[in-house]
Amino acid sequence: MKKQLSVLFFVLKKTHRLAPSYIILQCIQTVLETSLIFAFIYLPAFIIEILTSDMQVEIIKKQVIIFLFIILVVRLFISIINKRISIISEVLQFKMIAEVNEQLLDVSYDKLESPKFMDQLANAVEPIDNLGANTNLFLALPKIIQHFITIVGVISIVYTYSIWVVVIVFMMSFALFLFNKARINEEINNAKSNFDQHKTYWYYLRMMKDPSIAKDVRLYKAQPFLLKKAKEYYQSVIDSGTLLYKNRDLRALAGRSFSVLVLIFMYSYLLINPNNVTMEASYLILLVNACTTLFIAINMIQTELLTANQSLVYLAQYLKFNEMVTLSKDDGTIKCDPEITSIEFKDVTFAYPDTQKNILENFNLLIDSKQRVSIVGENGCGKSTIIKLIAKLYIPCSGCILINGIDLNLYDYDSYLKQVSIIFQDFKIFDISIKENITFENNDDLKLMNALQESDFDKELVKFNNGVDTFTGKAFDDNGVMLSKGQEQKLAIARSIYKNGSLMILDEPTASLDPMAEELVYQHFNQLTKDKLSIIISHRLSSCRMSDVIVLIEDGKVKQLGSHQQLMNAKNSYANMFNLQASNYLQTQE
Template sequence: MRKEKEKKILPTLKFMLKTAVKNKPQLFIAYVLQVVVSFSQTMVNIISSKYLVDEIAAIIGGGKAEEHIPTAIFCIALIVGVTLLAALINYLVNEIKNVYSEWFNEYFEVGLSEKVMKMDFEHTEDPDTLDQMNKAKEGISWYSGGVVGILNGFFNIVSNGVNVLGVIAIIAVTCPLLLPIQIISLVLITIFTNKSNKLDIEYFKKLSKINRLFAYFFYQLSDPSNGKEVRLFDSKDMMCDKADYYSNKTIDTFREQYKAQYKYMQYSNLTNGLRDGLSYFYIGFKALTGAITLGDFTMCVSSASTLYWGLYSIVDNIAATVKACGYAYEYLKFDAISDRMTKGDKPVSDGEHVIEFRNVSFKYPRSENYVLRNINITIKQGEHLSVVGLNGAGKTTFIKLLCRMYDVTDGEILIDNINIKDYSDSEYRKLFSVVFQDFELFAFSLKENIILDEQEDEEKLIKTLKMAGLYEDAMKLENKLDTTIFKSYDENGTELSGGQQQKTAICRALYRDSPIVILDEPTAALDPVAEYEIYKHFNELVGGKTAIYISHRLSSCKFCDEIAVFADDTIKEYGTHDELVKIESGIYSEMYNAQAQYYVENVS
């Protein structure tokens, strides 16, 4: 268990210190200044108080006031001056720490986001990875306090350690028996605190998954895009019930945690009471017997209190730092998730590209069932391929494998007779312009949503908009192409219709001008007229590029050179529309005739 802790704590502490030194080294100057101020204030208060009490006692005992008052005034002035100066310095240092705390929170948020964007795609569909991501987000921020939270604990240990050394020297001379009383009490409270902290970690792990679900359902309640479904399907009660359920789960977990930790709180309170009683009896006895002066009594009481709370703070901060590092370690664990996909370094050659699936089979990670089996297909340069099949036949998985979002389980995918694993990842991805069925648009301008990281070319952009049938709609917007999509962050933004959003995604793919275009259900949200226009101009849209087109509407297949029919985890039929439609009892023939009959019946 101890070795397991060390594996978490030491690397995390080292990581935090290294991150702080690398990015904001001036933060350490602030912490060192705070340590010096704390030690100076502690020593001045304890020692000056002794002399102040002794001077006042001397005056009360009949001594000459003029001999003792100057020293008393000096002690008071010193205490007040140091206290005010310490308060000012601590205020400034805390303001600096608050600023850097926000800076580091953003730093880690960006780092986590970059990790998510760059990691293998399969991790983004893995529930375990998503849970770990949530632990990382919470662990590196409000659970641990981030860099500043952990450095606060670390430097509190240093500061209290310095203060403890100072008061130990005082106690050793005046009241040596106070040392074992404080230390024994501290050991007992440390045991109780450690047991309580273990419960904190245990319940943190329990709450991590609950918090992710809790946040999801509460987000859904306030998400305006759910407005239609909530109203038309009267799902308000169901959504609220889900939110209430996970809210209650969270509250119940916190309640259970409090009950488990309550007894250790009471044990600590009892130990503190015994410690104070023994300490005051011992110091009082020495004062009454004349072994120490009244000033010494005051100094011993202050020193004993400083010693105990200093030692307690050291132990408490060690425990808090260990706990905080345990939380922050979740970020390191997430950051350490390694990519499984082999990254090649071969450049992609210019010119024509031939795609070949050779005996490809695939099953998703953590699944025993194959989604695709023995896929063999060659797609030549400039060929337009239609991929059809019922839901769940593996059509989108076929595209994910080609785009190398997953690696094949068996077999290989070749482009120009080279395994795609051998290509440079960034180079390989440039081969494809893809519109998935579940594409995403961002709360950027319409132009930015289309161009993304590509170089801006206004003539090319206008041509693309016209080809996709979006130009006229775009020109009607208040700020035309500079109009922000969605109103989430811009009250002057626009809410595009489903068809307009899909056309925007098609524009994005076409603007990229990659040699291979992939459209996964590109007309799903379009009306019949717009659908017809897309089909009609399909060859013009993709030109002489290689095109792979996934669709449920088989009328689109007439515009393609070849058709691959997916069923039973493989390609069951392959050929042109005219060839496949003639196969009696064929899958494609039955699907096509069923759809054709539907349209004929509606026309009549």
């Protein structure tokens, strides 16, 4: 209970910050709606009362219309306030998600790779995004207050007649409560026990929707198998859903039947009691009306409390996520020099989180002066890992990385990364305009033109109608262009040139390029890395010919280091590798 309240407090505070007028509007709305409920309790009694009085027809007509008019006015106010509330609540949900999205960008990279963190993220976002936990909470809270006022108000009406009526209505409500509770427990247990199965089912379904599997599935005739796999879980998903609906409808059934019983009870009670013979008809109608309303209110307040409670349980995950994110910041304070001239790995040992195998073990490497460095090695030897460590996407398990002689962890991350340009192996082009893909928020046309020229992307640009304002991908613009792999690669290079960091890193820049495009990248390579410390990783050893230093990595250590000529003369691993690749080209030359 205490925990629930702290979550509630947290959500209220957050809501108030994101949408200041929201809560006050909800309060006004609640008052107005409650007054409507009482108007409807009184309306039939009121009409009958004035009918049986000695008033004139015209006055009676007038009074009825005035009563209806007051209801109309209240309803109009409700409509107007409701409009405001709906707008705010729709955007509020997105604002909350947007805030999580922004927080995520501060979360360290390795966390994003941990399934546990991603689960927590899903648990935090899913309820707000898809289950509407936040919306439901704010639908339920005013209703709870409204029903509460109704209950108190109605009891004070009925109380004057007979306390027993109130007691019996409460007893019937309690019986209903017990019935509902059993149903809800069944639902919760069912959802818990089938959670894994459902997760698997939804994964299979999403997978089958993925267009990239279309070719494989057809050629290898995997359709029946894929469907069979999904169908294994289908029945369980259907059964759970059906149970959920059945339970909900059973609760509704119980609610309906009980309220009919209350109605029957009230009429019987009133008729059997001999005192009532003298009772005014209008008072009798009022009592019946009031008691039915009372029962409905007691019944509804339970449901709303359950909804609110359920929402708070979900939102507790959101609170937990917020706490996790605020804890995860760690950053140094030293501002980085405007030029990176040396990188040193000192006894660095590294294994990916939750894995046993050390990718790097007591790894030592010093790169100083503005050299062009090639890192080579077999698949999985840790080449890309080195880059991730330099970008501080991961932190070494032991040892340290010195940039310009100072521990990387001591730098202010922002100022450090300003100096680093990286083109990752799996770089991403965003579905935004070409210009924005290169410049992001700080646009400088001159620099942009320069970057386009140097990356050779300007040749591609003439093919597009809107020049640099052409959109890539279709998410934002139906006329967006789909770039080929080669074009994307050039765009990524342009992005790096624009950023103009003093450390330039290229990870497999030519893996999917044809020979001509590859040659172009190589030709630009010198220009790209002029006066810079640069690192290139490639399986194509041809790229090593342009480097000053080649680093061969094996078993998590530096195996060989030197210029191409030196390493060739050493006639060791590197020379073997190079000759192996070259032999295919040389063979035919002989």
